[in-house]
Amino acid sequence: MSELAFQRCIDPKCGGTADLSDTSFRCPKCGGLLDVAYDWNRLPVPKTLKHFEAKWSNRTDPLDFSGVWRFRELFPFAPDDRIMTIGEGQTLCQRADGVAGYVGLKPGSLYLQYEGMNPSGSFKDNGMTAAFTHARTVGARRAACASTGNTSASLAIYCAATGLMRAVIFIGSGKISYGKLSQALEHAALTVQIAGDFDDALRRVQEVSRQLGIYLVNSVNPFRLEGQKSIMFRILEALRWEVPDWIVVPGGNLGNVSSFGKAFAELTDLGLIDRAPRLAVVNAAGANTFHQLFERHGLRWNAGQFDRPKYDAYLTAMDAGNLRADTLASAIEINRPVNLPKALRALDRCGGVVREVTDTEILDAKARVGAGGLGCEPASAASVAGLRRLVTEGVIAPSDRVVCVLTGHVLKDPDATVAYHSSDPKTFEEKLGKRGVKRVAFANRAVQVPNDLNEIIKAIELYA
């Protein structure tokens, strides 16, 4: 292959390749997942990561302003004049001592990478700008995704802001929070509600995209994962290029962990860092396929020869038992993570672990994150809840340096937040109790007072 960038099968034994312009996102030889691969020897790779600091002085250039594209030498698949950016990636890696106390880490040990600051309010924009750029290079006019809400919000925004493509969105009916649904509708996406869940919608959107030649932006699209690598580059940048001990991330379709693993493998291979951090993926207990397969059934990457029959048997048994994903963390309510093989590779490379946490743990962790000053949606707080478990188990030490990725903004799912803090037993029962949450530990109840100045003053003096 003489191209500087191309697509390559993730199975090293298969060795299948595809042209950069191929949009089937399946290995032409074996049907497996593809990576975007580069001939690094023939590309201008920076000598040190400090190189990227110079970009700050050039922030009037939109590509250097973007928190994704200022690292473009580390995913050089598109010429500068084809790149589509809407200013994504201006995110924050904040030291969070209050939350550190909650999870059992020492002050100064925990950082929260707040991806809610992206234009559409979630980490998805990091990948969408990359997929969108690729879509533009192949001349796509329509782009589609199945989504639990954030991918669709992101796609809708990129289509609306650039006017280059029409967004076609598949969602499971009743499976998307209002914040996210409102974004798809407001940004003029064609929104198709399927009688089914995310797993059903993802199957259908792949069929439909193939049949109608619509560009697919779900995370089977390897270009999306190239953009998501920048979340890790920004973390390193915020930590002055020091590698943390752990990165903790919620796991849904497993695109993030796959992307992070690839980022660290490439940085290590290029000699830009001397070790990779360990990766922890956190599933919701109601959508725990990855946890089950990795921790209970011992499924491993095994140099690309992972035990496929074991994986297939697990999915078949799940279907036979009609087991459907069920969690209040609707963003990660997924039973068939499409990137599972890539996630196995990431954990192999980075010495990773997987944990599952209950919805109660997720909501409590979310409240602690909120009280610490950064608001996130339930799925994002799974990372913090999982970290707490890992510290309790002694897998992560109190002095380890840890970064949790907060994947989405608190306003994505206000229903969950209000139900958690509500003093109305009916609201609690309807939204949380019915879904298995028995109690909440950190509810901040609204104070009810009559419309009377003295009573109001009394209440404030009592509580504040």
Ligand code: F0G
């Ligand atoms: N956190 C949030 C807020 C998400 O929206 C998602 C995925 C994840 C975590 C999981 O990330 O798939 O890379 O493991 N949301 C997708 C969507 C599925 O359609 O918006 P992953």
